[in-house]
Amino acid sequence: MRNAIAAEIDYRRAFQDAPVGQAIANNRMIRACNKAFADIFRGKPGEFTGTTFERLYPTHTHFESAGLRVGAMLTQDRAFSDDRVMRRLDGELFWVHVRGFTYTPKDPHRNTLWVFTELSSRQAKSDTIRGSLTPRERDIAALLIEGKTGKEAALSLGISPRTVDIYKTRLLRKYSVTNTPDLVQRLLTG
Numbered sequence: 001m002r003n004a005i006a007a008e009i010d011y012r013r014a015f016q017d018a019p020v021g022q023a024i025a026n027n028r029m030i031r032a033c034n035k036a037f038a039d040i041f042r043g044k045p046g047e048f049t050g051t052t053f054e055r056l057y058p059t060h061t062h063f064e065s066a067g068l069r070v071g072a073m074l075t076q077d078r079a080f081s082d083d084r085v086m087r088r089l090d091g092e093l094f095w096v097h098v099r100g101f102t103y104t105p106k107d108p109h110r111n112t113l114w115v116f117t118e119l120s121s122r123q124a125k126s127d128t129i130r131g132s133l134t135p136r137e138r139d140i141a142a143l144l145i146e147g148k149t150g151k152e153a154a155l156s157l158g159i160s161p162r163t164v165d166i167y168k169t170r171l172l173r174k175y176s177v178t179n180t181p182d183l184v185q186r187l188l189t190g
Contacts, residue, residue: 019036020117021033021041021116024112025114026112027110028054028067030048030053032045042088043089058085058087058146070100071108074105074108083095086116093142094119095118095141097117100113133174137171140164140168145188150168
């Protein structure tokens with residue numbers, strides 16, 4: 001009975017139709033991704049195949065440091081999970097929950113499976129500092145990571161610069177830092 005059910009399931013179609021973004025990678029190169037992944041990053045599945053994850057990170061430095069940190073976790077636990085800021089193909093920064101698994105813990109990036117879920121106000125908050133950010137704090141944090149000033153962030157969000165300052169002050173306190181560059185660094189490396 002079990003084999004009959006398995007024979008009826010088209011696993012490629014299940015991968016493509018999954019309601020969460022998924023990507024299969026070899027050495028941080030995307031080999032396949034589903035429609036939900038492409039939608040999250042505002043592209044088409046074919047635009048990602050054969051490219052590295054680097055263009056989906058805010059900076060090259062962030063891509064490199066995340067690779068080292070995640071690789072160590074995959075080697076130890078075979079799995080990884082966190083909330084992070086990533087970049088869509090149109091350049092917009094946004095928050096996403098990332099889960100990953102390696103099939104090759106001795107060479108952690110060689111064969112991996114990744115699941116991406118865009119964070120929104122409808123989802124439950126996690127226990128991490130990043131997970132405890134409000135949707136407005138996430139919006140402002142993403143704009144600060146892009147290098148926008150308070151006034152530019154206010155203009156982008158259609159709010160007053162004073163409101164941006166209030167949220168920025170909250171972020172500085174949450175991350176126990178005293179200036180914007182240190183805040184951006186903490187947001188990116190968490």
